Amino acid sequence: MNRIALMAVVSALALSACNQPNVVGTSVSKNFAGQLNTTAASGYTAAAGTAVYVDVTGGDRRTILTATGLKAKTDYIAHFHSKGTATGSTNDCTSGGPVVGGLIGGASFTSDVDGKLTIKGFQSTDALKDAAYINIHESATPSVIPLCADI
Numbered sequence: 001m002n003r004i005a006l007m008a009v010v011s012a013l014a015l016s017a018c019n020q021p022n023v024v025g026t027s028v029s030k031n032f033a034g035q036l037n038t039t040a041a042s043g044y045t046a047a048a049g050t051a052v053y054v055d056v057t058g059g060d061r062r063t064i065l066t067a068t069g070l071k072a073k074t075d076y077i078a079h080f081h082s083k084g085t086a087t088g089s090t091n092d093c094t095s096g097g098p099v100v101g102g103l104i105g106g107a108s109f110t111s112d113v114d115g116k117l118t119i120k121g122f123q124s125t126d127a128l129k130d131a132a133y134i135n136i137h138e139s140a141t142p143s144v145i146p147l148c149a150d151i
Contacts, residue, residue, distance in 0.1 A: 025055035032067065032147035035093065035135070043071040045115065047146040051134045055125050063104050065119040067111075067136060067147055075108040075139035078119050080131035080151075092133040093148035101127040108139040 032049040049067030056062055065078055084097030105121035119136070135148040 027052060027054040028151070030134070030149040030151055032065075032136070032149045033093065034069075035145045035148050043074075044146055045069045049117075049136075049147055051149045051151070053151075056122075059125050060122045061125050061128055063119075063121050063123065063134075065104065065117075065134070065136065067117045068115060070111045070115040070117055070136075070146060071138075072111060072113050072115050074111050076111065076117055076119070076136050077108050077139045077142070078104045078134065078136045080104070080123075080128050081133050081135065082130040083132035092150040093135065095132070097132060100131050104134070 030051045032047070032051060034044075034047045036044055036047070047067065047069040049065065051063065051065050053061050053063040067076075070076065079099045080101050081092075081095075081097040082100050083092050084095035086094060086096035089095040101123040103121070104123065105119050109117060109119045111117040117136075131151060133148055133150050135145050138144040138146070
């Protein structure tokens with residue numbers, strides 16, 4: 001009986017390993033840049049982080065965002081944007097482009113007591129074809145954008 005149970009567990013693990021998406025591209029890593037001036041930065045301590053994404057088989061992009069220096073126990077959302085046309089913009093992050101591909105991870109994510117945050121998600125590469133930057137917003141106040149990365 002123990003052998004049968006052990007074989008079932010091993011079989012289940014083997015099958016789950018087979019269902020993992022295959023990476024078809026090179027992993028891209030971009031550092032986030034802080035976006036807040038001193039008046040908007042209340043509760044933030046040197047916000048920083050990394051955006052890592054890779055295209056996988058089936059037409060999806062796997063994205064993992066990590067951030068530190070955020071407000072503790074605060075809900076955040078993240079998404080890709082296409083390049084905008086904001087007057088005076090000096091880089092993609094300040095260009096005011098529209099969201100493409102929806103929310104990364106499909107929901108808001110909460111930072112821990114130390115202001116650390118990880119957001120993971122899959123999105124269609126077709127929906128992200130015009131993406132120029134990724135940013136992280138406070139969920140309750142989307143105009144507060146602590147981090148952005150030009151891609």
